[in-house]
Amino acid sequence: MTAIAESNGLWENMYQGRAAFVRYWGYIGLMLGATGLALWGGDGYTEDAYIFQLVGQDGLVWLGTGALLGAGLAIIASMARPEVVNGRIPKMMVSWFDGGALMIVLMGILTIFEPTSAMVSYENQSNLIGGNIVMTMNVVFLFSAICYIAYLFAPASFIGGMATAAAWAGIYSGGAALLLRWYESYLFMDGDIGHAPVSNLYEVFILLFCITAIIYLQWEKRYEAKAMGAFVMLLIATGIFFSIWLESVGQAEIKPLVPALQSYWMKIHVPLNFVGYGSFAVACGAGMAYLVRMWLESRNSKMVAVFPSLDALDQLAYKSVAVGFPAFTLATILGAAWAAEAWGGYWSWDPKETWALIVWLTYGAYLHVRISHGWHGKTLAWWTVIGFVVTVFCFLGVNMYLAGLHSYGRLS
Amino acid sequence: MMRAMSNTTDYLKPILLRLGSMSLAISLLTVLALASVIGTVLLQNQDQADYLQQFGPIWYWVFRSLGLFDMYHTWWFLSLLGFLMLSLSVCLWRNVPRFMKEMRSSKITISDSAMKHMKHSRHWKLKDQSVESVLLAVKGNLKEWRIREEQRGDVSYIRADKGQYHKWGYICVHSAMLVILIGGWMSVQFGFRGNMSVPEGAKESEITFLKGTSTEYMKMPFEVRCNEFSIDFYPNGMPKEFKSNLTIIDNGKEVLTSDIIVNEPLYYKGVRIYQASFGDGGSDIRLKLLKLDGSGDVDFAETKIYTTFKDEATGITLEMSDFRPYNVENMAQIGEPKDFQDLGPSVDFIMRGAGLKAVKIRSFMNAFELNGENRGNFMQVSFSGNTQDFESMALGLDMSNPKEWELLQRFIVRLAGADLSNKKKANMQAFKAALNDVFGDQRPDNFQAMAMRVLQAVQVIPRLPWPYIPVLDDYDQKYYTGLQLAKDPGMNVVWIGSALLVIGLCIMLYMSHRKLWLVVRRQGGVVSISFVGLSNRNPLNFKHEFNEILSKVDDDVQALNKGDTV
Numbered sequence: 017m018t019a020i021a022e023s024n025g026l027w028e029n030m031y032q033g034r035a036a037f038v039r040y041w042g043y044i045g046l047m048l049g050a051t052g053l054a055l056w057g058g059d060g061y062t063e064d065a066y067i068f069q070l071v072g073q074d075g076l077v078w079l080g081t082g083a084l085l086g087a088g089l090a091i092i093a094s095m096a097r098p099e100v101v102n103g104r105i106p107k108m109m110v111s112w113f114d115g116g117a118l119m120i121v122l123m124g125i126l127t128i129f130e131p132t133s134a135m136v137s138y139e140n141q142s143n144l145i146g147g148n149i150v151m152t153m154n155v156v157f158l159f160s161a162i163c164y165i166a167y168l169f170a171p172a173s174f175i176g177g178m179a180t181a182a183a184w185a186g187i188y189s190g191g192a193a194l195l196l197r198w199y200e201s202y203l204f205m206d207g208d209i210g211h212a213p214v215s216n217l218y219e220v221f222i223l224l225f226c227i228t229a230i231i232y233l234q235w236e237k238r239y240e241a242k243a244m245g246a247f248v249m250l251l252i253a254t255g256i257f258f259s260i261w262l263e264s265v266g267q268a269e270i271k272p273l274v275p276a277l278q279s280y281w282m283k284i285h286v287p288l289n290f291v292g293y294g295s296f297a298v299a300c301g302a303g304m305a306y307l308v309r310m311w312l313e314s315r316n317s318k319m320v321a322v323f324p325s326l327d328a329l330d331q332l333a334y335k336s337v338a339v340g341f342p343a344f345t346l347a348t349i350l351g352a353a354w355a356a357e358a359w360g361g362y363w364s365w366d367p368k369e370t371w372a373l374i375v376w377l378t379y380g381a382y383l384h385v386r387i388s389h390g391w392h393g394k395t396l397a398w399w400t401v402i403g404f405v406v407t408v409f410c411f412l413g414v415n416m417y418l419a420g421l422h423s424y425g426r427l428s
Numbered sequence: 429m430m431r432a433m434s435n436t437t438d439y440l441k442p443i444l445l446r447l448g449s450m451s452l453a454i455s456l457l458t459v460l461a462l463a464s465v466i467g468t469v470l471l472q473n474q475d476q477a478d479y480l481q482q483f484g485p486i487w488y489w490v491f492r493s494l495g496l497f498d499m500y501h502t503w504w505f506l507s508l509l510g511f512l513m514l515s516l517s518v519c520l521w522r523n524v525p526r527f528m529k530e531m532r533s534s535k536i537t538i539s540d541s542a543m544k545h546m547k548h549s550r551h552w553k554l555k556d557q558s559v560e561s562v563l564l565a566v567k568g569n570l571k572e573w574r575i576r577e578e579q580r581g582d583v584s585y586i587r588a589d590k591g592q593y594h595k596w597g598y599i600c601v602h603s604a605m606l607v608i609l610i611g612g613w614m615s616v617q618f619g620f621r622g623n624m625s626v627p628e629g630a631k632e633s634e635i636t637f638l639k640g641t642s643t644e645y646m647k648m649p650f651e652v653r654c655n656e657f658s659i660d661f662y663p664n665g666m667p668k669e670f671k672s673n674l675t676i677i678d679n680g681k682e683v684l685t686s687d688i689i690v691n692e693p694l695y696y697k698g699v700r701i702y703q704a705s706f707g708d709g710g711s712d713i714r715l716k717l718l719k720l721d722g723s724g725d726v727d728f729a730e731t732k733i734y735t736t737f738k739d740e741a742t743g744i745t746l747e748m749s750d751f752r753p754y755n756v757e758n759m760a761q762i763g764e765p766k767d768f769q770d771l772g773p774s775v776d777f778i779m780r781g782a783g784l785k786a787v788k789i790r791s792f793m794n795a796f797e798l799n800g801e802n803r804g805n806f807m808q809v810s811f812s813g814n815t816q817d818f819e820s821m822a823l824g825l826d827m828s829n830p831k832e833w834e835l836l837q838r839f840i841v842r843l844a845g846a847d848l849s850n851k852k853k854a855n856m857q858a859f860k861a862a863l864n865d866v867f868g869d870q871r872p873d874n875f876q877a878m879a880m881r882v883l884q885a886v887q888v889i890p891r892l893p894w895p896y897i898p899v900l901d902d903y904d905q906k907y908y909t910g911l912q913l914a915k916d917p918g919m920n921v922v923w924i925g926s927a928l929l930v931i932g933l934c935i936m937l938y939m940s941h942r943k944l945w946l947v948v949r950r951q952g953g954v955v956s957i958s959f960v961g962l963s964n965r966n967p968l969n970f971k972h973e974f975n976e977i978l979s980k981v982d983d984d985v986q987a988l989n990k991g992d993t994v
């Protein structure tokens with residue numbers, strides 16, 4: 017017992033006062049170092065070489081200097097004026113940075129178990145371990161989904177705790193697996209085809225699970241919304257079955273990028289889009305929880321007690337959309353910018369573009385419905401659910417049923 | 429005059445109210461979304477004949493008259509967008525002055541009835557107490573808030589605001605939409621976008637583009653010459669890079685030469701030039717025509733892609749349609765690790781002739797190797813003329829060796845004269861005789877493998893209905909590069925609108941306007957204090973924030989009161 021209490025104390029201290037302050041600026045310094053390396057380091061920025069610069073000696077010098085400078089200055093500042101540590105650094109960012117760093121470390125440890133380049137080839141990728149880590153993620157997320165659902169029927173803190181822990185474990189295995197895939201893509205063909213792991217449906221699915229889970233867990237942490245987890249995790253679990261199927265039909269292979277996708281825009285546009293999709297998934301989870309709670313209320317079920325209030329669920333759905341909508345807007349705009357650069361027009365009414373517009377209009381209308389008097393709770397909850405169906409069609413349906421320029425996610 | 433004016437405004441007002449209303453916004457967004465769905469489900473700008481076949485005459489006619497085959501340019505879709513612009517303008521025009529006024533000068537005081545309706549509130553009653561000290565204590569807790577005060581008789585009001593510029597979000601977002609739509613209109617009105625194909629070594633200055641269903645042409649203010657087009661491949665045959673080396677010629681002068689690849693266009697005189705596609709630019713092709721008349725003779729056909737070679741002697745025509753320098757295929761069996769091999773250059777053509785069934789042929793230049801063994805040439809034949817229906821046909825012979833062809837011919841001749849009662853023996857003897865005919869005493873060392881091939885070829889080749897077999901012999905490849913040229917004066921307007929949109933959205937969705945009021949009223953010997961709060965969004969967070977401030981205020985008030993609340 018005491019050990020737990022103590023470690024809790026340590027945990028809290030990590031995110032307060034000087035420890036958090038110094039780390040925050042250390043991370044900022046690290047990122048500035050990375051930017052500096054891209055701008056002025058080595059022989060200038062070239063996309064493929066940059067990743068090697070980052071992990072090479074240049075990277076050590078630039079990133080290390082940045083981090084040390086940042087942290088050092090923060091220490092000096094905190095000595096000179098101790099009250100600055102309570103100032104306005106975004107505390108949340110510290111934990112995000114930590115999480116990111118942890119994923120990179122995890123990935124680094126996993127690379128030790130990777131076969132050497134000599135033992136893998138493009139033709140035979142079966143030795144790579146990334147797939148196993150993805151499978152771990154699948155299993156852990158499925159377990160988490162089961163726990164969340166069990167929690168609805170048996171709201172014991174033990175089950176709830178396990179659900180949350182499994183969800184976090186899933187996120188870290190998924191994140192590390194993606195990074196590992198990035199690394200793996202450099203292992204054959206002399207690193208010729210290395211690329212960020214956001215180039216096909218299988219990869220973006222992993223990204224989508226992780227982002228969805230992260231957004232949901234933020235709400236859980238802050239707003240005691242554990243019952244909602246059952247619905248969000250149900251969506252993730254459904255996705256996982258689909259992704260396992262994708263793997264079984266050979267979509268999990270690392271393939272070279274076609275020329276149209278060889279652009280730094282891909283690394284920005286795609287992940288940002290999935291922040292949008294992920295938030296809309298969470299909003300859908302909240303909407304479903306809302307509808308189920310209403311149904312339970314009408315039957316005077318005791319299970320209602322497990323659920324957050326209708327008002328809270330409505331708010332959580334809105335909050336998710338409020339995260340997703342600007343992200344999706346920006347992603348679409350960046351997609352347009354990429355199209356402008358690659359194809360000569362920012363908008364060509366290509367099916368994927370048009371469906372992105374449809375999704376955007378759907379959630380735009382949702383935001384208006386919210387402030388328009390008259391339509392409340394239930395309508396809005398349905399709107400989030402239907403909105404997500406539209407989103408899924410934009411994400412998957414367009415690739416499966418409609419032709420167009422965005423055929424990279426094509427199921428074949 | 430005045431009267432008429434106000435009459436029209438009276439008349440217009442309800443319409444304007446409607447136009448700028450929220451329910452119209454919701455309907456418009458929904459209708460636009462639904463309309464867009466149609467455009468993605470119905471393939472746009474296809475061949476009219478395909479539509480007719482797909483939908484039948486009645487539905488074809490209905491869809492066509494609604495313009496559904498080029499929906500995004502129909503009058504009704506554009507009107508929808510125009511209507512959206514109108515509606516946005518009206519709602520801005522109605523709301524902006526109001527919001528500006530509200531932001532500049534919101535009331536500091538608050539009525540009792542308004543206070544009663546607030547969700548977050550707390551009331552205290554203190555015994556005789558200086559109002560100033562209360563106000564001072566409370567203000568100390570609201571350092572990051574904009575604070576304004578007003579005194580009305582016995583009542584002091586403090587109003588604290590945070591995020592009071594929230595309404596700018598609304599203004600940004602809605603004007604951004606207008607800006608983007610205007611930018612889009614400018615792009616359509618003053619810009620262009622079209623394609624040109626330039627064979628290597630040639631020049632071109634005209635683009636073609638689709639307008640509705642017809643193709644139109646447009647002259648560029650310069651010429652583009654393609655010096656070279658090249659493709660880089662990954663080892664598995666997937667293309668890695670498409671690259672064109674282009675020279676811009678303006679008024680007869682070469683002004684600039686540059687490489688372009690996908691994602692990295694060239695910019696000249698406001699026109700962007702993109703790498704869009706490629707194809708054969710009329711490569712020079714030489715075909716071997718291996719005559720099947722038993723003479724063992726070989727003719728040559730010198731031709732070009734996109735031209736038709738006509739053989740006067742036989743009346744046969746070869747319509748040359750495509751050439752490929754590489755054909756990388758996965759040669760592994762299903763379930764085995766992949767094994768990519770380049771089958772070498774190939775040429776596609778359609779062969780026609782009197783009394784012959786027209787066929788599409790893909791002829792490969794090199795013999796096919798399997799496990800290091802030469803299995804002879806092969807070709808792909810399609811009787812339907814579609815590339816999907818290609819069937820492989822092994823010819824058996826290595827056509828790069830003219831002696832081998834001669835050997836086959838001699839073999840056939842010798843076989844014809846052989847005694848066929850003992851097939852095996854006849855074969856052996858005929859082959860030996862043929863060997864002697866072709867090589868005399870000097871038999872080649874690899875004649876066993878050659879024998880195998882000839883024996884296989886004799887099963888196939890004599891059955892071919894053609895007077896000769898055309899096999900790719902030599903080529904001089906020439907690509908054309910497919911360029912897209914675009915000029916888009918509305919693009920920057922769209923980017924400005926986009927930036928405004930994102931910034932506005934962030935303000936609108938993440939900043940909430942929070943208001944607190946502290947009302948201190950002195951009545952007789954009692955000071956009654958009310959503390960209320962209101963937020964226009966994010967009630968969950970505000971509840972938290974309010975309670976935090978409240979507990980501090982409460983501490984202050986209790987301290988002042990030294991414990992004796994009335």
Ligand code: HEM
Pocket residue numbers: 380383384386387447448449450452453456457512515516519523598601602605933936
């Ligand atoms: C086409 C794109 C449009 C977008 C992206 C858009 C976006 C938004 C957003 C995000 C909000 C804020 C919702 C919230 O507070 O949660 C909003 C509010 C609003 N919109 Fe729009 N809108 C659009 C079109 C329109 C149109 C056509 C109208 C008018 C007919 C309109 C009228 C309003 C009004 C009156 C508000 C409420 C402002 C307030 O009181 O805070 N919007 N809009």
